Amino acid sequence: MEKGGKGVRVTSWRMGHDQGPRRAWPINPDAASRLIKKAERPVLVVGSAIEEVDGLIDIAVRVSKTGIPIAATGHSIKFFADKDVDVAEVNVVEITNMLTDPEWEGLDGQGKPDLVIILGVNLDLTNQTFSTLKNFTDIPGLNISRYYNTNATYSFPNLDNELWLEYLNQLCEKLESE
Amino acid sequence: MPETKKIKIDKLKGKGLTFEDMIIEFGKIEEEWDEPMGPTPKPNLLALRSWDRKLLERYEPFYTPICDMCCHCAFGKCDLSGGKKGACGITIRAQQARQIALESAIGTACHGAHARHMLEHQIKRKGRDYPIDLGLNVATEAPITRTIVGIKPRTLGDLEEVMDYAEKELQKVLASIHAGQEGDYIDFESKALHVGMIDNLVKEVGDLAQIVGYDFPKGDPNAPLIEFGVGTIDQTKPVILAIGHNAAPGAEIIDYCERHNLSDKVEIAGICCSAHDLSRKKDSCKIIGPLSMQTRFVRYGIADVIVLDEQCVRTDLLEEAIKVKSPIITTSEQNCRGLEDRTDDNPENIVRDLVEGKIPGVFIHDPAKVGEVAVEVALKIAPLRKDIKAIPDTKELIAQASRCVACEACQRVCPVNLHISEALKEAEKGKIDKLAELRDLCVGCIRCESACPKEIPIVSLMEKAVEKQIKEEKSKIRAGRGPILDTEIRNVGPPIVFGEIPGVVAFAGCSNYPKGAKEIGEIAEEFLKRRFIVTSSGCAAMALAQYKTEDGETLYEKYPGIFDSEGLTNVGSCLANAHILGAAVKIPHIFARRNLRGNFEEIADYILNRVGAVGVVWGTYSQKALAIGTGLNRWGIPVILGPQGSKYRRLYLGRKDKEEKWEIYNARTGERVKVDPTPGHLTYVVESKEEAIVAIAKLVMRPNDTTKGRQIKLAHYIDLHKRYMGTMPDDLHLYVRIEGDIPMNMKEEVKEILKEKGWKERIIPDPTLVERLVWKKEAKA
Numbered sequence: 001m002e003k004g005g006k007g008v009r010v011t012s013w014r015m016g017h018d019q020g021p022r023r024a025w026p027i028n029p030d031a032a033s034r035l036i037k038k039a040e041r042p043v044l045v046v047g048s049a050i051e052e053v054d055g056l057i058d059i060a061v062r063v064s065k066t067g068i069p070i071a072a073t074g075h076s077i078k079f080f081a082d083k084d085v086d087v088a089e090v091n092v093v094e095i096t097n098m099l100t101d102p103e104w105e106g107l108d109g110q111g112k113p114d115l116v117i118i119l120g121v122n123l124d125l126t127n128q129t130f131s132t133l134k135n136f137t138d139i140p141g142l143n144i145s146r147y148y149n150t151n152a153t154y155s156f157p158n159l160d161n162e163l164w165l166e167y168l169n170q171l172c173e174k175l176e177s178e
Numbered sequence: 179m180p181e182t183k184k185i186k187i188d189k190l191k192g193k194g195l196t197f198e199d200m201i202i203e204f205g206k207i208e209e210e211w212d213e214p215m216g217p218t219p220k221p222n223l224l225a226l227r228s229w230d231r232k233l234l235e236r237y238e239p240f241y242t243p244i245c246d247m248c249c250h251c252a253f254g255k256c257d258l259s260g261g262k263k264g265a266c267g268i269t270i271r272a273q274q275a276r277q278i279a280l281e282s283a284i285g286t287a288c289h290g291a292h293a294r295h296m297l298e299h300q301i302k303r304k305g306r307d308y309p310i311d312l313g314l315n316v317a318t319e320a321p322i323t324r325t326i327v328g329i330k331p332r333t334l335g336d337l338e339e340v341m342d343y344a345e346k347e348l349q350k351v352l353a354s355i356h357a358g359q360e361g362d363y364i365d366f367e368s369k370a371l372h373v374g375m376i377d378n379l380v381k382e383v384g385d386l387a388q389i390v391g392y393d394f395p396k397g398d399p400n401a402p403l404i405e406f407g408v409g410t411i412d413q414t415k416p417v418i419l420a421i422g423h424n425a426a427p428g429a430e431i432i433d434y435c436e437r438h439n440l441s442d443k444v445e446i447a448g449i450c451c452s453a454h455d456l457s458r459k460k461d462s463c464k465i466i467g468p469l470s471m472q473t474r475f476v477r478y479g480i481a482d483v484i485v486l487d488e489q490c491v492r493t494d495l496l497e498e499a500i501k502v503k504s505p506i507i508t509t510s511e512q513n514c515r516g517l518e519d520r521t522d523d524n525p526e527n528i529v530r531d532l533v534e535g536k537i538p539g540v541f542i543h544d545p546a547k548v549g550e551v552a553v554e555v556a557l558k559i560a561p562l563r564k565d566i567k568a569i570p571d572t573k574e575l576i577a578q579a580s581r582c583v584a585c586e587a588c589q590r591v592c593p594v595n596l597h598i599s600e601a602l603k604e605a606e607k608g609k610i611d612k613l614a615e616l617r618d619l620c621v622g623c624i625r626c627e628s629a630c631p632k633e634i635p636i637v638s639l640m641e642k643a644v645e646k647q648i649k650e651e652k653s654k655i656r657a658g659r660g661p662i663l664d665t666e667i668r669n670v671g672p673p674i675v676f677g678e679i680p681g682v683v684a685f686a687g688c689s690n691y692p693k694g695a696k697e698i699g700e701i702a703e704e705f706l707k708r709r710f711i712v713t714s715s716g717c718a719a720m721a722l723a724q725y726k727t728e729d730g731e732t733l734y735e736k737y738p739g740i741f742d743s744e745g746l747t748n749v750g751s752c753l754a755n756a757h758i759l760g761a762a763v764k765i766p767h768i769f770a771r772r773n774l775r776g777n778f779e780e781i782a783d784y785i786l787n788r789v790g791a792v793g794v795v796w797g798t799y800s801q802k803a804l805a806i807g808t809g810l811n812r813w814g815i816p817v818i819l820g821p822q823g824s825k826y827r828r829l830y831l832g833r834k835d836k837e838e839k840w841e842i843y844n845a846r847t848g849e850r851v852k853v854d855p856t857p858g859h860l861t862y863v864v865e866s867k868e869e870a871i872v873a874i875a876k877l878v879m880r881p882n883d884t885t886k887g888r889q890i891k892l893a894h895y896i897d898l899h900k901r902y903m904g905t906m907p908d909d910l911h912l913y914v915r916i917e918g919d920i921p922m923n924m925k926e927e928v929k930e931i932l933k934e935k936g937w938k939e940r941i942i943p944d945p946t947l948v949e950r951l952v953w954k955k956e957a958k959a
């Protein structure tokens with residue numbers, strides 16, 4: 001597994017996702033947490049694939065409880081309906097479309113997100129979503145899914161399941177601290 | 179207008195008579211058709227531009243580039259990311275739109291060349307004057323042609339005029355794509371919509387030609403059930419396999435067998451749309467499956483001869499066929515595969531060379547000769563080919579699995595990201611369950627094998643894991659019935675337009691599914707149980723045959739083949755897919771007496787606002803599917819794509835949060851009024867089966883629904899949302915127009931939500947986007 005970091009070349013998990021000269025910065029949980037904390041209106045986009053790996057729903061809930069609203073795409077609203085989190089149901093291409101609208105004021109009408117974090121969205125759709133953000137908005141994209149995605153602005157490297165969950169746990173801990 | 183030829187004769191002298199300056203006019207007699215010509219017969223690139231702009235104003239193009247570069251010309255490659263322009267001045271947005279127009283044009287060209295070939299072939303067989311007669315119940319024989327071209331085709335020869343028009347338009351769209359031509363993304367989209375509409379048209383031509391020429395079912399709701407699946411093939415007989423989309427060579431194989439009393443002695447089977455069309459001609463032809471089955475089935479070695487025609491045929495099939503010593507015959511000038519052209523050779527020589535293995539295959543551009551050669555080769559080679567296959571035995575499977583070094587190169591290229599090395603690790607220990615599970619999800623692209631540094635035949639190993647089940651896999655599919663009957667439209671027109679039949683769900687597309695074919699069956703069953711009309715074509719129709727209900731029946735066995743509530747129709751191949759749109763076009767004509775002739779805009783406006791139909795393309799791959807969907811959009815029919823569909827790179831999305839986008843004319847008063855945001859999108863992508871189901875229920879709503887109709891639609895939407903999303907929908911206030919729209923048994927619950935959202939009643943207008951369709955013009959002022 002590519003661990004990213006200094007001196008290690010990180011490549012897109014799916015080679016076909018390399019679509020141009022710009023490449024995402026590989027990022028670790030510590031840097032990711034700093035980025036999130038710095039953002040004023042981050043949003044966590046959580047897709048249907050969240051149910052495919054045990055523990056991910058809890059991770060999303062923990063992240064959200066640090067003050068980050070969840071945009072539940074696909075049918076993922078189902079997994080958060082009984083959780084005490086700030087969650088709104090929205091289709092993934094619809095929210096991406098709205099993010100490209102300079103006048104859009106966010107799902108809550110309080111202002112447009114300034115950081116889009118993606119977790120548990122179908123692999124290709126994750127890539128396509130980051131592609132739109134990259135090409136048609138100034139909003140940075142942070143990929144905390146398992147596979148490195150070069151269309152994001154920042155991305156976890158390619159990880160195996162175990163290490164990914166470890167990264168996500170560390171991220172939660174960092175966000176939960178202070 | 180009918181074209182005529184004039185001859186001028188300056189002077190003609192006969193017995194006692196002299197004519198001077200005489201003009202004789204030859205041509206078609208003006209057809210008897212009392213419909214007046216509408217405003218846009220044979221529309222050019224501009225005629226419907228304003229309609230397109232109306233659509234695109236509401237359903238704005240949304241782009242997800244799959245490449246930031248452009249390599250369209252030798253100025254490039256140009257990097258268009260980050261707001262940079264190409265050397266020709268193009269932006270990334272316009273480049274996406276250009277690519278969409280190009281790919282739609284490719285898809286249309288495919289159907290167009292196919293239709294032209296089929297038409298010429300049938301004219302050669304039957305003559306130019308052969309009537310297009312689909313029987314009394316299909317009096318509206320060519321709704322798409324009537325609407326776009328403005329003619330009512332009576333003979334095969336009449337269809338040539340349609341093809342002439344279509345080919346001209348296709349050429350213009352292609353011309354607009356040249357570097358430095360069109361540059362505006364909305365105009366590119368208009369061209370994509372135009373060429374998509376042309377795609378719908380040529381499909382209708384191609385299918386009409388083959389229906390009358392081959393005497394396919396003419397809208398028969400009781401079209402026979404066809405045997406489906408590998409297990410239905412009688413391997414004791416020589417097996418001929420047809421792959422592709424053009425029925426001409428396969429039809430000649432059937433005819434040759436009949437003429438020589440060989441029908442019982444030879445097994446004829448097909449993959450992809452050729453299979454649909456062969457079974458429409460003869461119901462003993464078997465259907466093996468969709469595109470994803472091509473390489474797998476060839477590797478089983480069951481096919482003694484493989485006949486390839488055109489479209490969606492894997493380009494490496496010759497290589498695969500050589501492995502199992504199955505001779506290949508290519509038959510389409512679009513698809514020669516490097517094989518020697520033996521069209522003019524004596525059939526006996528060709529048969530001999532193929533049977534003796536002197537050549538792996540031939541190209542024969544003469545369907546009748548293909549018929550003879552394929553059958554004769556099959557008869558002679560079958561006894562020599564016994565037990566040849568490219569699927570390993572169990573020992574070999576284990577040996578191959580143990581060579582895996584877990585590099586995951588295979589998984590990284592797999593479109594569905596299958597965890598192949600984990601399954602191989604298990605297989606190495608003799609446990610093949612995981613491998614078998616993956617097989618159900620695999621889309622048969624074979625990319626994993628070519629990426630594997632150890633050259634492990636991954637797909638063959640998966641096939642070995644399921645070999646027993648596959649060889650016993652037997653199922654049923656209803657033969658493609660062709661058009662929807664005018665009588666059926668008479669019955670369902672009013673309840674569809676009023677919303678009392680909650681919707682028409684049309685499955686189309688390719689076998690590139692995100693989680694296996696089963697999901698299509700599950701989606702279809704959900705809506706059949708809810709008394710929707712469900713219809714299908716192409717590979718999607720086959721996916722439905724792969725699905726069995728709890729009772730072990732296929733949906734085709736359980737539900738009748740009628741176009742009505744709780745009916746499941748298979749119209750047939752991709753070409754036949756035109757009849758699904760045709761049914762939508764017939765509704766305004768038969769039920770609301772709207773004229774079709776040259777009257778595209780009015781008909782599309784009617785469909786958009788009144789006909790609750792939605793296309794579902796769960797598996798996306800081909801440019802043809804893109805052209806089909808783009809064409810449907812121009813007619814006002816929304817299409818839902820599976821997650822892979824985002825890689826088409828363009829959607830047409832509505833903004834339900836922007837009230838001003840949903841303003842229309844009330845045709846009764848001429849006033850501009852705001853309506854509910856329906857249909858919500860024209861091309862849409864969803865992530866999961868669950869989301870697709872809920873999206874279908876929402877996308878069948880139309881502003882014209884009666885309150886009773888809207889109640890029914892909302893009841894389904896709410897119920898499905900609760901079931902699949904676990905919650906009440908949060909946007910009900912947008913779809914309840916007046917209190918009467920609220921489903922009876924949900925009154926209190928819904929009213930509470932409406933109160934929270936500050937909901938206000940709205941009027942239910944007679945909706946139209948087109949000002950000239952307003953009844954009382956004076957009221958507009």
Ligand code: SF4
Nearest residue numbers: 248251254256264266
């Ligand atoms: S068409 Fe335009 S953007 Fe594309 S390569 Fe040529 S100059 Fe560059």
Ligand code: SF4
Nearest residue numbers: 592620621623624626
């Ligand atoms: S053939 Fe199947 S397993 Fe191999 S890459 Fe394609 S989908 Fe994946």
Ligand code: SF4
Nearest residue numbers: 582583585586588630
């Ligand atoms: S590419 Fe080949 S060697 Fe590598 S994991 Fe896949 S099967 Fe194993």
